[in-house]
Amino acid sequence: MIRRFLFSLAAITALSIPVAQSALAEGTVPTLAQLEVLPGWDRADGTRVVGLHITLPPGWKTYWRAPGDAGIPPLIELNGSRNLSAMVPEWPTPHVFSQNGMRSVGYRDDVILPIILTPESPDAPISLRGRLQIGICKDICVPAELMFDAALPPGSARRDPQISAALADRPVAGRDAGLGRITCSVSVTADGLSLSADFLLPSTGGTEYAVVETANPEVWVAEAVTRRRGDMLHVQTEMMHVEGGGFALDRSGIRITVLGSDRAVDIQGCPAP
Structure with missing residues (x-):
């Protein structure tokens, strides 16, 4: 119980903002997870709405912010990011899964996770650099790790309907x-x-x-x-x-x-x- 908690505690302290590119780290199973950044739009208050689109093979799942006893929450490291003072995830409604007598909470096949970014300077690009680690499961569970390095220039006002739909799907x-x-x-x-x-x-x-x-x-x-x-x-x-x-x-x-x-x-x- 303690070991599971310690792993979860480290994971829930941050979230992911990946680039429009997918790659699994050396040593993990390739092609199971794909990530794409939906650039989103700037809001009047100076924040930026972006979307993290996670795509998995049919039948595979990944986890919500509170994944249940059988799940693994996401882990992010934002080393090297610039012009970013805060980020807040806006989680779409997850599903409840049962497997081997245990329940977990998450998403199957794909999910768009909207994230609200607060730049230090709204007039400058946001540079995002780091890595995302998630657990993905079907009959087995494997780790997926994605490195990212992306620039999000300011000035976009066009709302992305996919991100808007994910925001509307929140509890x-x-x-x-x-x-x-x-x-x-x-x-x-x-x-x-x-x-x-x-x-x-x-x-x-x-x-x-x-x-x-x-x-x-x-x-x-x-x-x-x-x-x-x-x-x-x-x-x-x-x-x-x-x-x-x-x-x-x-x-x-x-x-x-x-x-x-x-x-x-x-x-x-x-x-x-």
Whole structure:
């Protein structure tokens, strides 16, 4: 459990912005992953919207930001990038996969990941240099590593319909999905904390799966148990700090994503009863 957490912790600290070129690093299986940068457009606030298009062979999958116990989140190194002060990924709604009794969360075949870039100087090109590491799986799982070195000049105003569609496919905010009263109960366990969340939310369709995240990257969160009674949804999970022992839980930093067959809902914050 600790080793898996440490790997995930390193991976979730950053995301990828690859170039319009695909190449797997020496020692990995070739031609399984292809990446293309969709240059996107500049926004009025000075940020830049780009799209990372990941293409896999039929039936292969890669993972969401919180990939589940059986998944591997993406890892990025941005060594050498210039004119870039921040980036924020805008994750499209993922799918839930079951394999060998374990569940993972991610994307099959291909996905466009929109990313919002904040340049230090909006009037200068953004230089992106580094490498992307992802896990890709079918009957087996293999690592894929892609080096990138790209320049994104400023001045583009034309919206890319593919990126726009991916942005529209993000989970719906709780307030827009009919989210009602929500409360979180926290209790101490032998390994850390137990979290129980109860909230009013219309069904998202079919068998629902909830993913719980915290604002602290050093806190490991177990796969959640999800139960519904009418419009009331109950989500329970366990949390543990990587170094063991107790830790403070920021309720405002709790994020619960409910994935159903009809839609996904993004719930941020979980107050006390």
